Amino acid sequence: MRDIATMKRYFTSAAAAGALIALAGPALAQEGPVDVPAHSVFVFNSVLFLMAGFLVMFMACGFAMLEAGLVRQKNVTMQLTKNMGLFSIAAIGYYAIGYNLMYPLGDWAIEGYFSALFPAVAVMEAVGVSADAADDISYATTASDYFFQLMFCAATASIVSGVLAERIKLWPFLVFTLILTAFIYPLQASWKWGGGFLDEMGFLDFAGSTVVHSVGGWAALAGALVLGARLGKYKDGRVNPMPGSNLPLATLGTFILWLGWFGFNGGSQLAMGSIGDVADVSRIFANTNAAAAGGALAALILTQVVYKKVDLTMVLNGALAGLVSITAEPLTPTLGVATLIGAVGGAIVVFTVPMLDKMKIDDVVGAIPVHLFAGIWGTIAVVFTNPDANIVTQIISIVIVGVFVFVVSYIVWMILKIAMGGIRVSEEDEINGLDTSELGMEAYPEFGKGSQI
Amino acid sequence: MKLVTAVIKPFKLEEVREALTSAGVQGLMVSEVKGYGRQSGHTEIYRGAEYVVNFVPKIKLEIAAPDGDVDKIVETIAAAARTGKIGDGKIFVSELLQALRVRTGEQGEEAL
Numbered sequence: 001m002r003d004i005a006t007m008k009r010y011f012t013s014a015a016a017a018g019a020l021i022a023l024a025g026p027a028l029a030q031e032g033p034v035d036v037p038a039h040s041v042f043v044f045n046s047v048l049f050l051m052a053g054f055l056v057m058f059m060a061c062g063f064a065m066l067e068a069g070l071v072r073q074k075n076v077t078m079q080l081t082k083n084m085g086l087f088s089i090a091a092i093g094y095y096a097i098g099y100n101l102m103y104p105l106g107d108w109a110i111e112g113y114f115s116a117l118f119p120a121v122a123v124m125e126a127v128g129v130s131a132d133a134a135d136d137i138s139y140a141t142t143a144s145d146y147f148f149q150l151m152f153c154a155a156t157a158s159i160v161s162g163v164l165a166e167r168i169k170l171w172p173f174l175v176f177t178l179i180l181t182a183f184i185y186p187l188q189a190s191w192k193w194g195g196g197f198l199d200e201m202g203f204l205d206f207a208g209s210t211v212v213h214s215v216g217g218w219a220a221l222a223g224a225l226v227l228g229a230r231l232g233k234y235k236d237g238r239v240n241p242m243p244g245s246n247l248p249l250a251t252l253g254t255f256i257l258w259l260g261w262f263g264f265n266g267g268s269q270l271a272m273g274s275i276g277d278v279a280d281v282s283r284i285f286a287n288t289n290a291a292a293a294g295g296a297l298a299a300l301i302l303t304q305v306v307y308k309k310v311d312l313t314m315v316l317n318g319a320l321a322g323l324v325s326i327t328a329e330p331l332t333p334t335l336g337v338a339t340l341i342g343a344v345g346g347a348i349v350v351f352t353v354p355m356l357d358k359m360k361i362d363d364v365v366g367a368i369p370v371h372l373f374a375g376i377w378g379t380i381a382v383v384f385t386n387p388d389a390n391i392v393t394q395i396i397s398i399v400i401v402g403v404f405v406f407v408v409s410y411i412v413w414m415i416l417k418i419a420m421g422g423i424r425v426s427e428e429d430e431i432n433g434l435d436t437s438e439l440g441m442e443a444y445p446e447f448g449k450g451s452q453i
Numbered sequence: 454m455k456l457v458t459a460v461i462k463p464f465k466l467e468e469v470r471e472a473l474t475s476a477g478v479q480g481l482m483v484s485e486v487k488g489y490g491r492q493s494g495h496t497e498i499y500r501g502a503e504y505v506v507n508f509v510p511k512i513k514l515e516i517a518a519p520d521g522d523v524d525k526i527v528e529t530i531a532a533a534a535r536t537g538k539i540g541d542g543k544i545f546v547s548e549l550l551q552a553l554r555v556r557t558g559e560q561g562e563e564a565l
Contacts, residue, residue, distance in 0.1 A: 241499035307498045314500060354501030366500070 041273030042137055048281065049144035052267020055260045056151035060087045062256030063158035067165060068443070069250025070313065070365045072242055074433020075166045076443035082161045082170065086177040090154035093182030095122050098153055099146055102186035103194050112197035115190055122146050140270075148267055152212055155264070156185045159216025162365035164223050166242075167230050167430055170438055172416045172423040179412050180219055188215060188401050203397035204389045207268035209328030209378035210398055215405050217372025221361070222409035226417060229362030231430050239357045242364075245443075247312055254316040258292050261323045265330040284330040288323065291330075291342025295322020295374075298346030306350065314353065317366040318346030321374035328378040332385040341381045345374040454549035454562060455523045459514040460486065461534040461542040466512045472533035473516070476525055480565075482515040492540035511542060517549055519562045 064083035071079050099122035104115035124143040125135055135142045157177045164173065189211050191198040205211050232240055244250060265288045271277040299318025303311040322342025326333070333341060352369040361368070379398050382389040417423050424430075429437035436442065461469060466483065473481060487508035494507040518526055527544055535541055554564040 239502035239504075241502045241504050243499055307501065309498060311498065311500060350501070357500075357502055 045140035048272035052263035055263025059260035065253030070244035078434035098186035163220035214375035287338035291326030294339035294342030295346030321345035325378035
């Protein structure tokens, strides 16, 4: 360890620059991103997108495992089916119109609000493209950018499935997913990440506390209101807990999401072709981990203090809330501040999960506290460490995105309810479980049913 | 013949079984049951919502024995299962009308 530390000091000290040049040749003689060859920037940026992209892809697995663990045994197969379906549908929706709706590249039909490239499918660069023919030699390959951004779109859809679990029909859910991934998510994302009016206003959301997580949360909240609570969840003024079927799976899912988040936030640096950029990506990885730890610990301690027993499901939610909280600004905080930002996210979960129950909004996995409430907190928390952020701009942007996504989602859910003969399974099907009633397939056919008393 | 039915705390099962074996009891039936007596239920919390667990998990032992062995069996179970805290369980003794060993066809106390 000491040798590595010594080497780090050696290579970063100005006095050693001469020795370094002698070793490495004239290419490293000058410092700073401007002197990195364009090809290197292009290649390293693309590598970042690909690496971060498959990490974010694995978050789909995390969501699937988390949700499979937190639903009851009779709905596990359905929850896994929804997760496979939504991830695949996102790939279609984002390809068909989402990508070009989200990234107008300055070509607006309505300036700052609606892409002029709509409707058009995503197109990659040619096979074996040359430097001259690349879409943007100063940035990255188009396919790596598309791949990376698609995973964010799919993550947004993953948030919705957990909230509505155990009672929504498969097909209305999948139709909503298509509308969310092809239209709702890309349109509002164009306002910020596509260079639209929120970006012009100075709204800051590094990796998507608002653009991704709150959006998923708002869409899910609208769905939960249209759908109603699970049968027996709120009865005679009481909240009846419905414990999840498999906490090892839920914990595995949470750790997978934690891992995937390094790609989610780290890749959002959108560049790794210079010393400054790779240093920033590194800061982001470390801060992201710190925030998750802060969120988990806050929930661990608070559930012990408030309820006298630690609640693992809240600790899992706490870690995820910490991750969502740091997502709007994972670069500028110190490790300590990142931990605190995450810890506040964890505390938000502990206090808002029971609050939603009091309002009779049935969120099976806690995704509304984690993604919506912690997402709002994270977006506001940008102002504590980033001097370019403005609290008023942040709040206005949160409200604009929230109102747009909630209202449009609510309307879509209502239309689906009318057009598809209801979005909810029958009472009998719900009691029997969606696995047998909608799919005819159980997740654990050879396991006992456990205690029914 | 008598049937001794005992309902005890699950964690006491092994101690009770060892004590019964030492006392010469050669067979017993065990089942997992749930129920409540004076202990009633208790409350738990899941994701911030308190809920009542009405039925407490218990172990039910059943032992068929000749009349002369019953007192010893009851005392052995009571001694081994007792913690002194609420919820230790109960022991019931009832008349047993007939017993039959399936393999040999023996009946009555010979079948025990």
